[in-house]
Amino acid sequence: MKKNKISKNWIRRQKKDIYVRQSKIEGYRSRAVYKLIEIDEKFKIFNNTKSIIDLGAAPGSWSQYIVKKNKKSEVLAIDLLNFEKIDKVNHLVGDFTKTENQEKIKSFFNKKVDVVISDMAVNTTGNKNLDSIVTGELCIDAMEFAYQNLDRKGKFVSKIFMGSSFNEIVADAKKKFKEVNIFKPLSSRKDSKESFIICKFLR
Numbered sequence: 001m002k003k004n005k006i007s008k009n010w011i012r013r014q015k016k017d018i019y020v021r022q023s024k025i026e027g028y029r030s031r032a033v034y035k036l037i038e039i040d041e042k043f044k045i046f047n048n049t050k051s052i053i054d055l056g057a058a059p060g061s062w063s064q065y066i067v068k069k070n071k072k073s074e075v076l077a078i079d080l081l082n083f084e085k086i087d088k089v090n091h092l093v094g095d096f097t098k099t100e101n102q103e104k105i106k107s108f109f110n111k112k113v114d115v116v117i118s119d120m121a122v123n124t125t126g127n128k129n130l131d132s133i134v135t136g137e138l139c140i141d142a143m144e145f146a147y148q149n150l151d152r153k154g155k156f157v158s159k160i161f162m163g164s165s166f167n168e169i170v171a172d173a174k175k176k177f178k179e180v181n182i183f184k185p186l187s188s189r190k191d192s193k194e195s196f197i198i199c200k201f202l203r
């Protein structure tokens, strides 16, 4: 399919999408927020949490939700892209996979944190297998970082694609965390290979 045909289809789909309309009404920057809300309702991620790292945060709807839910939480949001500031959210622009940026995140908190969430995904190439491999690598990096930096009772949530690295990621998660669940929110598009891995309590 030609590129401008894909973008016309995308615009048509956005206009029809109830989550897009709802996000505009509620003042969220992206429909992605409803995935996090569903995850939070089912797995109670943000009850009594104070320190949260949001990886791949732009345009910022997940961070908006966190500070709305818990006004006292300390949030650090990182993305490759610069995005409009959110009140009470600390921003970092850069590549999360770079050691220097991971060091900046660690020194910002200077202690173990309560929650690490990652919605990181690369720009889709149209090749679903390639997209799932690259996004799988981001999930692996995020999980290792979470494992090193979470409190023992900490929680890790990440986008994961159903693809060649899926089983390996789940097996690794089970070695690192006591509770591991895979969940596809209703608000995640049915034709997308996206799901979420929800991990709790370090081993």
Ligand SMILES: C[S@@+](CC[C@H](N)C(=O)[O-])C[C@H]1O[C@@H](n2cnc3c(N)ncnc32)[C@H](O)[C@@H]1O
Pocket: 029, 030, 032, 033, 055, 056, 057, 058, 059, 060, 061, 062, 063, 078, 079, 080, 081, 094, 095, 096, 097, 119, 120, 121, 122, 138
């Ligand atoms: C689906 S969007 C996130 C949406 C966000 N959760 C929200 O609620 O607004 C995925 C983001 O991951 C970011 N991303 C991809 N690779 C990254 C990396 N290596 N480091 C930081 N951010 C990255 C992209 O720039 C993109 O903004």
